[in-house]
Amino acid sequence: MTDEAPSLNTLIDRLTTDDETSVAAIKQMISQFVAERDWRQFHAPKNISMALAVEAAELMEHFQWLTVEASREVESDADKMTAIGEELADILCYGLALANELNIDVAAAMSDKMRKNIRKYPKDEYQGRYGKDDPGRRD
Amino acid sequence: MTDEAPSLNTLIDRLTTDDETSVAAIKQMISQFVAERDWRQFHAPKNISMALAVEAAELMEHFQWLTVEASREVESDADKMTAIGEELADILCYGLALANELNIDVAAAMSDKMRKNIRKYPKDEYQGRYGKDDPGRRD
């Protein structure tokens, strides 16, 4: 690390708001955290994919016994929102850690996938329907 | 939607590279895709958390029978990398869709969580060790 390399704290401070934060800035923060602990040895894609699935399950655990409608109400529960924000942060962290390991440009991957989604789910055909078997409109 | 509202295609085109793309730009693209299909009705946190876990499992499936070391080699397999990039895009999409639904600022959530990680995993104590039980250095 040269004198000019920003410290981890500096990299964390750069994450202000979603409007002002680039994906690259988040990836750089994660990379630095991992490097400082000599943890790249653990960050093989197989391991990261497991860790990501574990975090996804921890997020799900908040909702497992709730009705779908009740799950929307968590937004008014500050403690739950903190916990959910942390689980989401963990998920995105591992997602971007995988992108770091495999040199994936996330913006490019997401725009490619979104174009594919548009072809797979034409907006007229899937209007209010989540899939081919869904009759749609339930009111 | 007023005349000035950018189309979904415009929003997709804004996702160029991780350096040039803000988290907010990705969230806006996802929001527009969901709105155009009247899919917010399905995007309750409970449902999104399930969809996210399903995508995490699809990512994991690429690595389930590989050794840890072999999983690092996927980077040299272009077809696998395309498939993995798509799974990662799906995961991040649902993660940001949840952030949209629950009004979570991801940059703020991730910097908060990273500060917590630093306290939980001091870099000297966890140097080359993934946890308290890990004796570390395996060479």
Next chain:
Amino acid sequence: MTDEAPSLNTLIDRLTTDDETSVAAIKQMISQFVAERDWRQFHAPKNISMALAVEAAELMEHFQWLTVEASREVESDADKMTAIGEELADILCYGLALANELNIDVAAAMSDKMRKNIRKYPKDEYQGRYGKDDPGRRD
């Protein structure tokens, strides 16, 4: 394998109904299927745990966009029930494959865990409540 060792088909035929089938009979069938393909090399606990999680996600996929109540109605859809039965079979298969690898007696493990569950969730305290935060009775 001696002449007397039952063939895989014989072991499969022994699985008649839940009343007549022991856990050991299912474990033996799985063990034989794995051995015949020289697949124990892949059945390390790490790999099996991933495969199990992948199958659990495939089961979940059937329900991800349904309301809780609608998910109860799958029982009247024969095609869905076949698909769900297959996912459940896969999950239980990997669960018992793990038991085979690690020499876990499942009946013993489940009775131990159930005794622990009884202490953790006393029936009076948790009557109609899934957790400490659940106020219970919603009718």
Next chain:
Amino acid sequence: MTDEAPSLNTLIDRLTTDDETSVAAIKQMISQFVAERDWRQFHAPKNISMALAVEAAELMEHFQWLTVEASREVESDADKMTAIGEELADILCYGLALANELNIDVAAAMSDKMRKNIRKYPKDEYQGRYGKDDPGRRD
């Protein structure tokens, strides 16, 4: 519950060993535990599938940073084996709880699926190979 209905403790005591325990006996124990707490209201297939996936992730967590080979060594660690046995019990519990809710005969579903697996993975073609892309034999 009539006088003759066995108590939950009696049902638990019937789970002795895998040789002596039928799938039906385990299902009955689970059914009684759930009924005594008035928890069937939570046991919609959607919810159970989430709970099952959460438990599968908890099992996976024990192995996420280990190499494949190291994951085989957990068998010699009594504390880890207890924890793993509990996670496996939880997974099987939710699997059989789903079978209870949807009236699935697990023995029948597993024998059907195993016959399908034999057709999908002929033993000669998949000898020592986990999939079509696997060249096999790595010694």
